[in-house]
Amino acid sequence: MMLLAIILFLVLVGAVLLYRPGLLPGSLAVAIGTVLLTFYHGGMWILLVPTLLVIGLLNVGQWRRRYLVEPVYAALRKAMPPMSVTEREALEAGTTWWEKDLFSGRPDWDRFAAINPPVLTEKEQSFLDNEVNTLCAMIDEWDEHQRQDLAPEVWDYLRQEGFFGLIIPEEFGGRDFSAYAQSRIMSKIASRSIAAAVTAMVPNSLGPGELLIKYGTQAQKEHWLPNLANGSELPCFGLTGPEVGSDAGAIPDIGVVCKDDFEGEQVLGLRLNFHKRWITLAPVATVVGLAFKLRDPDGLLGDPEKTDYGITCALLPATHPGVEIGRRHNPGAPFMNGPVMGTDVFIPLDWIIGGPEMAGKGWRMLIECLGAGRGISLPALATASSQMCYLTVGAYARIRRQFNMEVGKFEGVQEVTADIAAGAYTLEAMRQFVTRGLQDGTPSVMTSMAKYHATERMRRLVNHAMDVTGGRGIQLGPRNFLAAGYRALPVAITVEGANILTRSLMIFGQGAIRCHPYLFDEMETLSTENRASGVAAFEPLLLQHAGHVASNLVRVLLCGFTGARFTAVPADADQFSRRWYQRINHLSAALATAGDTALGVLAGDLKRRELLSARLGDVHSQLFIACSILKYRGTQPRSPSADAHAGFALQQCLYAAQQALLVFCDNFRPRWLGVSLRIACLPLGRAFPTPNDASITALGAEIMEPNPVRKAMAAHVYVSDNPEDSVGRVETTYQMLLTVDKAFQAFQRAWSKGELNADSLDDALAEAVALKVISEEEVEPLRAYDARRRDCVLTDHFETLL
Template sequence: MFLLALVLFIALLTFVLYYPLSLALGSVVVVAGLFALTFVSPWMWLLLLPAAAAVVVLNLTDVRRKLLSDPAYHFLQKAMPPMSVTEREAMEAGTTWWEKDLFSGRPDWKKFVDIELPQLSEKEQSFLDNEVDELCSLIDEWQIFEDQDLSPAAWEYLKKKGFFGLIIPEEFGGRDFSPYAQSRIMSKIASRSVTAAVTAMVPNSLGPGELLMKYGTEEQKNRWLPGLADGSEIPCFGLTGPEAGSDAGSIPDIGVVCKGEFEGQEVVGIRLTFSKRWITLAPVATVVGLAFKLHDPEGLLGDSDKSDYGITCALLPADYPGIEIGRRHNPGSPFMNGPIKGEDVFVPAEWIIGGPAMAGKGWRMLIECLGAGRGVSLPALSTASGEMSYLTVGAYSRIRRQFNMEVGKFEGVQEATAEVAANGYTLEAFRQLVTRGLDGGAPSVMTAMAKYHATEMMRTSVNHAMDVVSGRAIQLGPRNFTAFAYRALPVAITVEGANILTRSLMIFGQGAMRCHPYLFDEVQTLQAEDEDKAKEAFDKLFMRHLGHVFSNITRLKLFSFTCARFSPTPVNADDFSKVWYQRINHMSAAFAVAADVALGVLGGDLKRRELLSARLGDVHSQLFIACSILKFHGAHPRTAEEDAHAEYALKQAFHKAQTSLQAFYANFPSKFLGWAFKFATFLWGSPYKAPNDSDIRKLGGLIMEDTSVRKMLAGYVYMNHNPEDAVGRVESTYQLLNDLGDVWHTFSRAQAKGELEGDTLDERLDDAVAKGVIEQADVEPLKTYDARRYDCLLTDNFDKL
């Protein structure tokens, strides 16, 4: 009977922790349940008495604080490193969204069901179909490469049609488009020219426009926004420099508040000394946004007790005396990029964005405005490259033959092309969920995920494209449809925070503070000046935090034992997606537990354990990516082709998350805890397998077919059928092959087997007709295709280089 009573008690405790009840209610349920179980077995008194004592300690506030929360407060206060003003501003900046649910270990699927993927408005769709298409027709990437600049016609069209004012409100002459529309526009341009896309991206991401809209004075908005909207003003933003790249908070540029002469009058102003590098659009800019550290030694801004204000942002005309815009950098892609310098440049204090009242608030402003670059622009460029790799590599691997077979049918090639196919699908799904999240704010953790993982998927897909297309992709020239995306990779990987630091420091580092339900508030209490009030607040937070931890541990054990088969899923989940949602429940609980264990054991030292932090960030990110795939898949009618793409992509995401979590356990400083939680998480071994050979063959075959997925992805980029265009040559040839059906395959097979006689194509075609291999009506289409096929394989050559 004791074993039965013990099993019933474990079930009761599991219920209490799985559905986290309030401390008082949970205590009553546990004690009452144990008391009832003493009638089943008197031995349960051995559990009831210590449980009752624990309940008393936990529910009497003074006793609890003395024995538990106050000691924890003092221990953590010593263990946690002080948070700098810059770190605090970074942590407080931005918002949170679905990534917070995943961090909690308990995703709210009712909330997820209510998330609708973004749609273009009528105006946005019209702009995409007309102005963007027209711009793409004006662009020749090879000519841009030779000229090292956009054509005058393209520059004029970008300005005239409002491409630099997509985010600016209509009242100032802008387009006021949604994040999704901006992403779709930039993707379509990027599918034609990375250089043109980068040129259009910068004014619509981290630039003066967004800063002015959110923080500028009315005078500043009226002065600058109309010109930024109509292209008469070209903006750039000076943030990074020789000693401040990803660590933009370390900028050495200085502004000292002083009095000086401006337009014939003495005014309070700022004397600036700065040296900026890698500033996109700087060589052609007419207005410069500038970030610097502001000092006010004389208290001229009104606060005599404050001299160091910290990072501040100001807006200056590019031709202002003392500003020196240097010669161009060469970032590999020929977009405008260069240095900006200035020494003892005096400007009025009113030129601070937002006026003097915003002095010292530049870092938070910048962090909150990074969302556009991280969440819209760079993922848009990555999505375009991923989709173009899907379309061109899929077509080329079917057109190109080696050893009498399409190269795309070799399993070694399919290993690459299957990943290209999965990445193309994933990038579009990821883009749509991220831009939906940006509608309500700027989730800093989500946009860091988007920047890192989208650009890394781009890198993988483009590298695979180079491998598959091979020598045809290496030789530069107007026929090359892959090389320019390859040359742009370092830019995407490096800007808006280098990928290495984004992964190892930002995603989990910020995620722990911004997405954990209690951690940030706890840290704030640890640094509060009023210790009595801080301890009182900490006690409540700490008890909720403990309940959160034990609840997630319970859920994790239950999900691991049952493979999460009975865990909740969205009400609209179909037979394909239900199991994947349950796997997210399992991995979300595992991630939440791992995060709390890491924070509890390592404390502030976790910030320096970048490898552990990066792995936890990978788990968090892959869960978000999996959610985006399921949301995107569920938005379309079910087809076998789309199921294959989604399943492959989901297997990739879960295998990556599992691998990262296992590596986290294996390298955790406490080997026992690492082993214990690995066992608790993966009770039956490693459940999430990478795509197998059958999956690879299936998707490697589908990328060569004109499926519904291919047609869908083609709708997001700029495609043409001009046989003289780099992409159009491949696409039009591929469509000719599709029109032939099985005829080309039948003829090629007979030719390879030596069944046809003749030294020329014409002779072999005539023999094929005579032997009934093909029909007479097939001869001319086969001749046309063969000529186009051969032309498709040729690379450019030049008289001189």
Template sequence: MLLSIVLALIVLGALLYYRVTLFAGSVLLLAALFVLTLFESAMWWLLLPAAAVAVVLNTESLRHSVLTRPVYRLLQQAMPPMSDTEREALEAGTTWWEKDLFSGRPDWDKFAAIRGPRLSEKEQAFLDNEVETLCDMLDEWQVYKDRDLGEATWDYLKKQGFFGLIIPEEYGGRNFSAYAQSRVMSKIASRSITAAVTAMVPNSLGPGELLMKYGTDAQKQRWLPGLARGEEIPCFGLTGPEAGSDAGAIPDIGIVCRGEYEGEEVLGLRLNFRKRWITLAPIATVVGLAFKLRDPDGLLGDPGKRDYGITCALLPADHPGVQIGTRHNPGTPFMNGPIIGRDVFIPIDWIIGGPEMAGKGWRMLIECLGVGRGISLPSLATASGEVNYLTVGAFSRIRRQFDIEVGKFEGVQEATADIAATAFTLEAMRELVTRSLEDGAPSVVTAMAKYHATEMMRRSVNHSMDVVSGRAIQLGPRNFLAFAYRGVPVAITVEGANILTRSLMIFGQGALRCHPYLFDEMQTLQQPEGASGLRAFDRLLLRHLGHLGSNLARLAAFSFTVSRFSPAPAGADAFSRRWYQHINHMSAALAVCADVALGVLGGDLKRRELLSARLGDVHSQLFIACSLLKFRDGQHPGRELDVHAEFALTQALYGAQSALLAFLENFPVRWLGALLRFVAFPYGRVHSAPSDEQVRALGDLIMEPNPVRQLLASRIYVPGDPEDAVGRVERTYQTLLQVDDGWQRFLHAWRKGEVGGDDLEAALADAVAREVISEEAAAGIRQYDALRFDCLLTDDFDKL
């Protein structure tokens, strides 16, 4: 009897796994059960109920009565109504590889066909020349003291087209790819966060992007050439004192009315607004503005419509009624300030896209914010991670305590290994995320990128501060970490605060945009019950149940076989194949848990932010793991590369597993959470945090001139000036590499008492006399020691 039941479950699981059609699956399952009754008569107790269920499911009228209509009415009551703003946010943007991961069935052939981004000749030349020259001009300590970039830097940024990277060439812009924009911003940020933020805004959420996508031909001709040449400096007023991450709550109002402009009466808008925290506002010449549009007199032509919703317009900064020019102090000295408008009248044609785009601003903003999240702030985080790799890795080898390099202490290696893995991960994410932007504007991917990149930046900078210690906390021109540390809160809080992004956006948008049926089901549920609506919902419900059943079967198969036989991309090597199989397992687990959570909690899941955030973490970590595999496969193979990749992949899969287990342990229906945990992890945890051996291996590598260090160094600005904060550390490190053999022999002999001397000079002389080292080696050590001591000093000032 037990064997028969097991065989019946295997047949059911196989039918679900391969998504056999409902009718064919019913016939095959009943046939299998009938055969089993020939060997075990008690199986009739399974065959008869299964036959009854099959009849109900395959007979449309019965199915509607027994299943579809009750579920339809139950969900209509349970699901909260979807506002126009929520619908526009969900419909905005596109989906990409993250949809496959959420589905539980990643298509690895599709993934293998994704080619990494590459720079064009023009883009590479711009990085090698204009960006390099800009970085040579910058001095972040001087910028900090002056509270500005300096006139020469501003002129160079404008004349060389740094503010027009995204603008088409026909308007005088450079028309760079998303990957090129990211690389440009990272290189600038590795030198100056202030300069990077200054260059980011015109190329991110700003009038340029909005005009290109939605502007009228007249608006493009009026503004884009000036923006490309830097003659116009843009800013965008979205946030305010009571509307930050909840941009839909902006209180600023525009009333449609008639007024005077240039001596004539025209149809226009009367605006009143108060905006805060607007980057480039103090020096902007053109202001993009988001506000809520109202038409109380029906002047736009629709007498039945009064509230149009969020609308975007463009106006000169010196327009009457606009108050602009004062500054906030965000901790790093980029231009940031408030914009106030009192009784400002503008022509109706100043709406971006013209009057036809009235009320369409929310969708416009969501799409443009998504692109900004995928490029601007992740590029800042990537630059910080890579600078930390170079400087902290070098410093941990230069700095000695207890007669040993501090980077050799395992406690320090726990931090430096994470710094190394983080930099590797950020570069990998950058490539896959910017590649996704070539195919559209995937809002979920870019939300993942913004949240996880900036959080990794925070962790990397904090680790770096711990390792460098007193050398890092004293402000001055020698400090190579202070400005990144000051910049972390900016990256964390802007373009959607990280708490909101994690708690609401990644899974909230991810579930509805990436699930194959959920959004369509919700759309159907918003309609009044009717025959056509019920039939549409019935089709979706059957597919949804098949989707859930298939993923449940896949999850069980992967869990009990530890995903050993699950698919991987054709051509995957032994290293990658096993990681792809682990992703299959976690993807199926995510799909099942998401469906169960949505089915059990319904609309209440929107308020269960701790649960939804954990599902979002699983989804994000799987995307990060895919980016690591794609990045690793695109580089020259080698042990050093694999050590970095394995550590980072271990972190990603362990993070996904931890988030999923926390979700299941806190699921409100305890028995269901426990059941799902057994199905997903029947043998207990599959993944562990990086081992001590992995920590030691990567902690050693970050101090070495390994190929990954060289790769990451090629993505940032490494100054040759030995008086520069980063240049001083790099020069000292490179000098150490040249003398290290003699240095280590000398230190060993001195430590063992094989050479004598009360100070370095005396000991070196004795070491040469005893032929421990050569005179040439001693000269190199003297030079290095002078650099080493200078490298460890912090700045001091006559007065503060």
């Protein structure tokens, strides 16, 4: 009887914590229920007394503030490390989106269901079908490699057709395309040439154009934007340097406020000294955007108490006196990249982007604008690379034969080709979901996820592709369809902040504060100078935060024991997706529980515990990616092939999230708490398996077929039909194989079994006709295909190497 009473008590408390009816109603429910249970079994007074004490502590305001709120406030205020100006600006910059729901532990699936996929306007689709296709047809990647530059006619076409003004409003002569359109455009160009894509990408991501649109004065917009749109001005942006890469807050470049002569009269301005490195388009740029630290030692800006204004952004012509530009770095891909330097460069104050009132606000400007590079451009490159790997490697694995069998049928090969198939599907899903999120704001955490996971997935898939193609992918030349993408990997990984930093610090470090429902507001109260007002503001947040933690703990336990089978899913969820949504519910509650535990135990020290924060970031990211896969699948035509791709990709995501969570728990200290977290999150052990061998071989076979997913991938990239083109050679050979495959397989089986004794192809074909293995009508198509097949597997060779 006592055991039953205790169980009922725990169920009562758990239900109150799970549903959170409010402090007073919940307290009354627990108090009344515990009293009734005490009447049921007298031994329950052991729980009744402490329960009533806790209820009294929570509900009597004076007791609560004295014995709970003020001690916690004091402890947290003491433990919270000082926050620099740049840290605060980074945290306050941008917005949040669906990633915040996932961090809450209780995703709002009705809100998710209301998210519609991005669509292209008629103008955007026309530009893709016409101008972008024309550009791709003009590009010769091997010619770019030899000249280490785009061809002059490609440069001219990029300017003439407005490729540098995709983000600029139509009133200034730009095309004013959406984030999704920009991504699709960059992907299609990248499928043809990474160098051309990077060249078009930079003016449309972090750079003067975006900064001017969002922050520039009307005069600055009218002066610069029309010429940026038509390509007569080509921009670059100087942020990184020899002493500063990902840590933009440590910029050593200085601008000092002073007076000097400019165009015949003395004006108030800035004297700049800067040394920038790794600046894309710098060697050909006509206008330079510049980030530097602004100082006003003489109080010329009007505030004698303020000397250091912080990071500021300005715009100046590349030909301005003192600016040194034009030399090139060699990043391994033939796009323009180089240094920009300046010594004692004087510029008027109104060359600050946004004018003098934007002095010192550059860091926030940059953080908010980095979203384009992280959420659009770099994932677009990664998506294009993955889709080209899908198309070319899938085709090549069917064309290339070893041991009398297509190499794509070997299980060892299928292990990596299945990953290529699922990865390409995943990256297309991510691209659509992320660009949709960018329509609603600038979610900095989401775009960090996109940049890191898209480029890392690109690295993995391109390496897989190289493994499958072997020497065919290694030997450089006009036949090679993988080399340019392989050489570009380090650029994608490094640009817009090193991936190590993005994973270790930004995704969870920034995400925990931005996505948590209470944490940022709590931090604001802890930094309040007036302690009394700080405590007053902190009190309701603390109570809500405590309820949030307790509710998620109960939720994750229920999910762990029931497989989350009774949790909510979107109203439009079908039989395939329902269980996936419920599994995401489970891991979302686990992430919220683990995240709050880490924040509570480690507090400010968490940002130095990069291994732990990175793993929580991995959980968060994988859940976001899984949601993007489900959204993408739900908006595409249904087919068994699409379900096979989506199911495999979802298994990869949830398994990766589970593994990251387990490693986090195994390394969390104190050890007993880590073990407790592991039990709470996964009480029945590992719940999310990795794809099994049957799934691997099935998807590895599917990538070689002309399936609906392959057709969808091909629609997003440029696939040449020229048999002399690097990609066109593989594609046309593959398409020819599909028309003769039945006869070719019969012929190959007969030859491999020794049924054909001929040594030459022609004699073997004649013998196969005589034996009725093939028909007479099939001889010429097979002879033509065999010639094409042999040509397809050849690599280039040269008399001399330059």
